[in-house]
Amino acid sequence: MKNRRKFLQTAGLSTLALSLPWSESLAYLSSSKEEKVLRVALMGLGSYASRVAEAMKDCRRAKLVGVISGTPSKIAQWQQKYGLEAKNCYSYDTVHLLKENKDIDAVYVITPNALHKPHALAVATAGKHVICEKPMAINADEGREIVAACTAAGVQLLVGYRMHFEANTLEIVKKQRAGEFGKTLFFQGLSGFIIGNPSQWRLNRALSGGGAMMDIGIYSINGARYMLGEEPVWVTAQEEKTDPVKFGEGIDETITFQLGFPSGAIASCLSTYSLNHLDKFFLSGSKGFAEMQPSTGYGPIKAWTHAGPLDKPHVTHQTTQMDEMASILLDGKTPFLPVNGEEGVKDLQIIDAIYEAVRTGKKIMLPG
Amino acid sequence: MKNRRKFLQTAGLSTLALSLPWSESLAYLSSSKEEKVLRVALMGLGSYASRVAEAMKDCRRAKLVGVISGTPSKIAQWQQKYGLEAKNCYSYDTVHLLKENKDIDAVYVITPNALHKPHALAVATAGKHVICEKPMAINADEGREIVAACTAAGVQLLVGYRMHFEANTLEIVKKQRAGEFGKTLFFQGLSGFIIGNPSQWRLNRALSGGGAMMDIGIYSINGARYMLGEEPVWVTAQEEKTDPVKFGEGIDETITFQLGFPSGAIASCLSTYSLNHLDKFFLSGSKGFAEMQPSTGYGPIKAWTHAGPLDKPHVTHQTTQMDEMASILLDGKTPFLPVNGEEGVKDLQIIDAIYEAVRTGKKIMLPG
Numbered sequence: 017m018k019n020r021r022k023f024l025q026t027a028g029l030s031t032l033a034l035s036l037p038w039s040e041s042l043a044y045l046s047s048s049k050e051e052k053v054l055r056v057a058l059m060g061l062g063s064y065a066s067r068v069a070e071a072m073k074d075c076r077r078a079k080l081v082g083v084i085s086g087t088p089s090k091i092a093q094w095q096q097k098y099g100l101e102a103k104n105c106y107s108y109d110t111v112h113l114l115k116e117n118k119d120i121d122a123v124y125v126i127t128p129n130a131l132h133k134p135h136a137l138a139v140a141t142a143g144k145h146v147i148c149e150k151p152m153a154i155n156a157d158e159g160r161e162i163v164a165a166c167t168a169a170g171v172q173l174l175v176g177y178r179m180h181f182e183a184n185t186l187e188i189v190k191k192q193r194a195g196e197f198g199k200t201l202f203f204q205g206l207s208g209f210i211i212g213n214p215s216q217w218r219l220n221r222a223l224s225g226g227g228a229m230m231d232i233g234i235y236s237i238n239g240a241r242y243m244l245g246e247e248p249v250w251v252t253a254q255e256e257k258t259d260p261v262k263f264g265e266g267i268d269e270t271i272t273f274q275l276g277f278p279s280g281a282i283a284s285c286l287s288t289y290s291l292n293h294l295d296k297f298f299l300s301g302s303k304g305f306a307e308m309q310p311s312t313g314y315g316p317i318k319a320w321t322h323a324g325p326l327d328k329p330h331v332t333h334q335t336t337q338m339d340e341m342a343s344i345l346l347d348g349k350t351p352f353l354p355v356n357g358e359e360g361v362k363d364l365q366i367i368d369a370i371y372e373a374v375r376t377g378k379k380i381m382l383p384g
Numbered sequence: 385m386k387n388r389r390k391f392l393q394t395a396g397l398s399t400l401a402l403s404l405p406w407s408e409s410l411a412y413l414s415s416s417k418e419e420k421v422l423r424v425a426l427m428g429l430g431s432y433a434s435r436v437a438e439a440m441k442d443c444r445r446a447k448l449v450g451v452i453s454g455t456p457s458k459i460a461q462w463q464q465k466y467g468l469e470a471k472n473c474y475s476y477d478t479v480h481l482l483k484e485n486k487d488i489d490a491v492y493v494i495t496p497n498a499l500h501k502p503h504a505l506a507v508a509t510a511g512k513h514v515i516c517e518k519p520m521a522i523n524a525d526e527g528r529e530i531v532a533a534c535t536a537a538g539v540q541l542l543v544g545y546r547m548h549f550e551a552n553t554l555e556i557v558k559k560q561r562a563g564e565f566g567k568t569l570f571f572q573g574l575s576g577f578i579i580g581n582p583s584q585w586r587l588n589r590a591l592s593g594g595g596a597m598m599d600i601g602i603y604s605i606n607g608a609r610y611m612l613g614e615e616p617v618w619v620t621a622q623e624e625k626t627d628p629v630k631f632g633e634g635i636d637e638t639i640t641f642q643l644g645f646p647s648g649a650i651a652s653c654l655s656t657y658s659l660n661h662l663d664k665f666f667l668s669g670s671k672g673f674a675e676m677q678p679s680t681g682y683g684p685i686k687a688w689t690h691a692g693p694l695d696k697p698h699v700t701h702q703t704t705q706m707d708e709m710a711s712i713l714l715d716g717k718t719p720f721l722p723v724n725g726e727e728g729v730k731d732l733q734i735i736d737a738i739y740e741a742v743r744t745g746k747k748i749m750l751p752g
Binding site for chain 2: 199201202204206210250252254256257258270272274276279280281282284286288290291292293294298300301302304305322377378379
């Protein structure tokens with residue numbers, strides 16, 4: 017308390033800060049002076065990187081300081097737009113030089129899915145914390161390689177699960193854990209949109225590692241796990257393809273899949289690139305239910321239960337995500353829902369099983 | 385026109401009828417004078433029969449005139465309550481005597497599922513039209529036997545698909561057929577409730593022929609077919625059982641199932657006796673969507689599309705059903721959605737395939 021008062025006097029902020037409620041003044045103080053800020057470089061400057069960069073403008077604890085891109089003109093644009101120092105900008109060929117850069121703490125890998133592994137490994141080798149966009153890799157084996165590489169390099173690894181920090185989502189998850197819905201025996205996740213430009217990397221197997229499942233279906237997989245609070249023990253899946261030109265070999269257009277859980281709960285989900293209006297979660301229990309629609313879109317999440325609507329205000333997901341990830345990486349904070357590499361691997365194991373179930377027509381058992 | 389005016393004059397109704405819009409005056413006339421009324425006996429006097437009897441009080445073209453029951457005290461009660469003549473009341477042992485009764489046109493079989501076949505056959509043999517509650521039988525072979533018996537006896541056969549006459553349901557089905565939702569590629573049906581009294585016939589395999597699927601899951605099967613307007617070509621299914629005491633051998637508690645259609649559409653459905661709040665249909669197409677919740681319950685159906693809510697007023701489903709069935713049986717009217725024996729067999733074929741898919745873990749192909 018003595019230190020605090022002294023600081024307030026020194027900063028000439030005593031009147032202002034003391035007039036605020038205690039928690040707010042603490043937050044004010046900590047944001048201005050006490051907490052370290054995570055200095056982040058973005059790797060891969062596509063549209064999602066732009067979204068993250070814009071969201072980080074409002075971050076309290078994370079700051080965009082650098083970029084890694086294969087396109088020099090993009091680097092120039094980003095330098096100007098975000099006031100980045102030239103020394104914090106790299107090409108893919110010079111990523112190893114990050115090792116000598118003391119002004120970057122973490123790299124957020126936002127390149128196409130199939131490049132996550134080599135890029136994450138390069139970042140880890142350069143001694144920086146890795147934040148890897150979902151899916152963490154294109155299969156569980158690659159995911160495990162990333163985990164092992166980060167462990168070996170002594171850096172932390174997080175996956176860009178922005179929904180794990182979204183306030184309404186967390187409220188429903190906490191209600192589920194508290195038993196407010198009774199025994200939750202059914203989860204339904206519908207994840208899909210009509211994908212545009214057929215020449216984009218998401219429809220190129222070599223870069224995407226798969227189709228809708230990798231991109232959007234993973235939300236239902238991940239949602240089933242956090243909404244039910246269990247790990248699945250079996251997987252079944254069915255595929256349909258109505259446009260084999262747009263969705264070539266190895267690019268799934270539509271897959272329905274089911275996950276069975278130890279409690280007897282079943283998750284029944286849809287992943288598709290051929291229908292819009294598909295961003296819905298539904299959790300049904302013996303005492304009540306929860307619905308979310310939109311459930312994972314970038315905009316405000318709309319959630320309600322048998323007892324009525326939830327009303328946590330919308331905060332840009334990536335802003336919250338990056339602030340929370342700063343707390344995890346810098347302070348060792350444990351998030352309510354994990355966003356580490358093991359979490360990423362769990363989803364990839366299920367994706368592997370879904371593809372195997374489609375290929376073989378069989379129920380695939382998981383270690384659970 | 386000449387005849388109509390003459391009739392109006394004769395009936396002394398010219399002023400009243402002509403003051404109404406044309407369609408209303410026609411309906412008024414036809415209900416009062418021109419149309420025959422279907423004289424119905426109910427077979428099996430459980431709670432659903434009571435619901436049908438109450439609903440028939442408001443029917444324009446169907447009238448409850450008799451009952452068939454194994455319980456003499458129930459017959460006495462029903463005689464008094466509904467003013468039934470003793471000569472129109474039968475026990476199961478005297479059903480064959482219906483043949484000599486000129487005052488009964490059709491028998492609505494509302495006995496436990498496994499008794500539908502013997503009872504339907506008995507009614508057909510007695511020369512009366514058969515209305516059979518869903519499921520029409522406990523498997524497709526039995527269903528086909530009923531169809532054949534009715535054909536041989538020269539009587540008509542209808543299945544108690546009340547939703548096929550529900551106004552909001554029909555409006556959505558017609559919008560789908562008109563292409564308002566574009567290419568419909570996904571249907572989701574959630575059908576379930578927490579079943580009470582564990583000693584009821586629905587949980588007795590010998591009487592029910594199965595569990596939730598026979599009773600409530602069939603709504604999602606039937607809904608998938610009428611909402612998509614196609615017949616499935618493959619079936620997959622998964623079962624979970626959390627209470628093997630309440631849900632014994634051969635009584636399914638929870639099954640998720642998927643139906644694949646020639647267009648590439650998939651129906652993903654849930655049938656359960658262990659969760660409430662499950663009475664939802666969702667149809668998703670390239671241009672829009674439709675949702676219904678409740679979708680098949682006895683009360684008002686709530687339906688909406690991407691363009692807004694539907695607003696057809698609620699009419700007790702069984703009232704509409706029995707009036708429409710009178711038109712089918714007496715006038716040869718063709719309903720927009722079929723309710724004949726072939727329709728019943730189609731659902732039973734899918735139920736057979738679902739149980740086989742659960743048993744074998746395999747994708748079961750259907751003739752389509």
